[in-house]
Amino acid sequence: MNYDWRWSVFLQPTLGGAMNYAELLLRGAGITVVTAVLAWLIALSLGTLIGVLRTVPVRSLNAIARSYVEIFRNIPLLLQLFLWYFVLPELLPESAGNWLKALPHGSFYVAFIGLGFYTASRVAEQIRSGIQSLPKGQTNAGLALGMSLPQVYRHVLVPRAYVTMLPTLTSEGLAIMKNTSVALTIGLAELTAQARAMQEYSFHVFEAFSAATVMYFALNVVIVQFARLIERRTAHLA
């Protein structure tokens, strides 16, 4: 392959001169991590709420939760980000829309909020199946002990659903980390975007993408190890 490999390109300064390419990629990785963590916080909390709402014996709440899941699951993530970023400011009243469009770091907020809402629909499905896989005796025992239904959910069902669904939730965590790359289309300077930037400025395509690949592997390993730690700590609850 007649390609001029030069790994020293990482120590060269970028176009702005402020940092070298290695630091550019590391900053991108940092943005990836922060976006993924914030999105995961939204996804976990909102997803648990929606998942629980799908299992409570109230038909209207079931319907609301089901609509949420169907809407956010059937539209591609990229299009959802476009809707948040381009369409939402136009649909709001004039002043609110203008404020949104002028917001600094707008793509960052859109990225983690949009990604959080999207992943919440997937987490909701997993929490729902986790709760529904628990024997009915759990709920009945809680109610017989005098707990109210919300208390049964809070102390018995949801924690056990988390432990049961830990492997699937782990792969959702990995997916969220990978999906941050979709936000490069709305201008978020995350890892893949910075690798593209490095490729465009320095023309060293494969060095840039190799570094990004290695960093994604590293993040992958970190998340998997973290999940294994949680698995070991909660094994007694399964």
Added chain:
Amino acid sequence: MNDFDWDVVTRSLGFVLLDGLGFTVVLTLTATVGGILLGIVLALMRQSKRFYISKPAQIYIDVARALPLILVIFWIYFLLPYLAQWVIGSPRPVAVGARTSAFVTFTLFEAAYFAEIIRSGMRGIRKGQYDAGYSLGLTYPQVMGSVVLPQAFRNILPVLATQMIIMFQDSSLVYVLSLTDLLGAASKVAQRDGRLVEMYLFATLIYFSISFAASQLVQRLQARVATPR
């Protein structure tokens, strides 16, 4: 509330549906067929007792599942010309277009996911099936082709269909190569006419209708395919 020009949707209907949605559908179907075929190969390799066969398959699957799809799209878009140059032996990198590289990317990427699904389907087949096949004198290809895989596929059909729906949505990522898939076509019209809201809402409607209808079909399929044991 600004005034929206919904006429832009009707004016661009042909372009968005025929060119855009057409490309998306062709990409999804091609990648599904190719991905399942390659996925079967990978799954069988992964199940092999021979280390030198199962390890490459495992590395392939793990790498493909650890990377974001956008990164893989870029990788293959830039790598394919050099690979083609090496394979064909031409003096310069071959000008493989964005379309070809998109087809290659999705086939190779989804093959890893299909391989995992097929493997899980194969794990669901009782060992007695293998034993019965071998004791009847069938060879490995015959056992796999006539006994195990047909049963495995029947079991995993809903999961495969769901993966296809996921791929239909993921195909929108070819936007980064400026290809004219459904979202790309809507985007191009939107940017040309300055009508982002109308076109993106229209694209949302199409993606949602197709995905929702398809997932309802998959649920019906699941009910019909569920074999009583």
